[in-house]
Amino acid sequence: MIHGESYKPIIAEAAKMAVGEENIYERVFIFELLKDKNDPNAVAGAVGFGVREPKFYVFKAKAVLLATGGATLLFRPRSTGEAAGRTWYAIFDTGSGYYMGLKAGAMLTQFEHRFIPFRFKDGYGPVG
Numbered sequence: 001m002i003h004g005e006s007y008k009p010i011i012a013e014a015a016k017m018a019v020g021e022e023n024i025y026e027r028v029f030i031f032e033l034l035k036d037k038n039d040p041n042a043v044a045g046a047v048g049f050g051v052r053e054p055k056f057y058v059f060k061a062k063a064v065l066l067a068t069g070g071a072t073l074l075f076r077p078r079s080t081g082e083a084a085g086r087t088w089y090a091i092f093d094t095g096s097g098y099y100m101g102l103k104a105g106a107m108l109t110q111f112e113h114r115f116i117p118f119r120f121k122d123g124y125g126p127v128g
Contacts, residue, residue: 025059027051033064033104043104068097 016024030048037044045060070093102108 025057028057030059030100033066033100034058034060035104041105066097066101068100069093071095071098 027050028048029051030046032047033043034045034047036042043061043064045058046064047059048057049055050057098108
């Protein structure tokens with residue numbers, strides 16, 4: 001079983017070593033993708049602001065990976081009681097990545113799928 005509280009720091013340390021700590025920006029709220037002026041179908045960067053200090057950021061990139069998560073709270077979960085507030089219904093998966101991708105010209109497909117947790121005796125789980 002993987003526990004996020006022990007797994008995430010290990011992965012974060014490996015990422016810092018691979019990318020270089022000077023190339024990591026934390027606590028930056030990205031709100032807009034920048035289109036490439038030479039290729040209307042490509043994204044060339046992003047803009048955002050710091051959430052802990054008054055700084056504005058403009059990122060230029062050869063490739064952009066939009067990994068904001070889904071939109072888990074668009075639908076009310078069918079789970080009840082204790083399982084209704086579990087972490088797989090992450091409150092920060094607001095769908096902002098869908099918005100930014102759509103605004104940048106991405107084709108959004110397969111939105112007929114939604115997460116339904118696997119159910120087993122006396123509990124629910126984020127698998128299945």
